[in-house]
Amino acid sequence: MKIGLFSDTFYPEINGVATSVLTLHRELTRRGHEVHVFAPKCRGWENYQQDTVHYIASAPLLVLKDRNVAFPGPLTNWEATRLDFDVVHTNSEFVMGHFGRLVARANDSVLIHTYHTIWEEYTYYVTHGVADEAARKVARKYSEWWCNRFDRIIAPTGKTLGLLYDYGVRTPMDIIPSGMDIARFAPERHDAPERTARRNECGVQPGERVLLNIGRISREKNLEQVMRVFPKLLVSHPDVRFVIVGEGPMREHLAKMADELGVAEHVTFTGPKPWEKIDQGLCVCAVNDPCLSGVIQDGVSGILTGDDDEALLSGLLRAFSDEGREIAAHAAKYAEPFGTEAFAARVEKCYETAIAE
Secondary structure, three states: OEEEEEOOOOOOOOOHHHHHHHHHHHHHHHOOOEEEEEEEOOOOHHHHOEOOEEEEOEEEOOOOOOOEEEOOOHHHHHHHHOOOOOEEEEOOOOHHHHHHHHHHHHHOOEEEEEOOOOHHHOOHHHHOOOOHHHHHHHHHHHHHHHHOOOOEEEEOOHHHHHHHHHHOOOOOEEEOOOOEOHHHHOHHHOOHHHHHHHHHHOOOOOOOEEEEEEOOOOHHHOHHHHHHHHHHHHHHOOOEEEEEEOOOOOHHHHHHHHHHOOOHHHEEEEEOOOHHHOOOOOOOEEEOOHHHOOOOOEOOOEEEEOOOHHHHHHHHHHHOOHHHHHHHHHHHHHOHHHEHHHHHHHHHHHHHHHHHO
16 A cells, blocks of 8 residues: 555654654555655654655744644645555644645545544643633534544544544544554663663662653643652652653743752653663553553553552552562563554554445
8 A cells, every 4th residue: 555644743753643653654664555754844854864754844833832833835745646645644633634634635545544632631732721611622623523524533542532432523433552662662672781871861870760751741741740749759769760751841840840849859851862762661650541441451561540649659659669570570561462563453454444445
């Protein structure tokens, strides 16, 4: 198949959507398909140029200045349309999503969309709390309108699929979690010198253990709760350092919060790191949520907690116990069904089903 992936974010940006599209580009190509990516230019794009990766002129988004918005012009439209895709797979509900739909319409391509982001949870960045419920209703209505104009929808979790169904989406949907290169995370792949070098980069002192968060530093990630709990964790485990990998609008606020709580000397903000440098194995501790159903098994492949501060603290204490060390040593085995090969195979099956329909 000839496949076009359209996204508002792509590598070397580090976030869930960019990584999902990068994974599909690599794995579907390995499976013998011709796969092209269209995405905005971002910091570092010059070092990742390929014949099948098409970076488009862009500018910072007004609302989220750490993200870029693309400006696909007539030349880009001609370049994409002439490829005559069998499948157009959009990963954005905005500029690049609309561009992908135009290309699909021109080529009569099968049209697939992955609904990565539950937008009603992000309206705060526009409303800042003013008339937020009205904005959430608009986000839900727009999501319904958008998703009902595709041949098939991919939902990363059952929770997302349920929400879309509640919105009124009736397009056929598949639950396909985004895949990860699981083998990279096996602890035996990383020797002591490599671990030491990585820890030094993150400001981790000899003898310290790590509480690690990787992702966008933003309101919806609820890092404020983790920071609130961290001083209590230090009482029991004074050798723990809180390492926050990533960038985002809440960074300064969290740094100030750490200072006010008196734990700043135990917290390191590393900024963004490439995926190749964040694959050492640790025990996962997460607040239990429907989106994790079937992904993390408590006490086996990770630790699940309640959503209040005391429950989170209890979970973190488990993670820093012998139980956590045991989970970290074996979790990669339990994560195999979520590997990149299985991910690409399921997406490929989705494409084939849509074409047959």
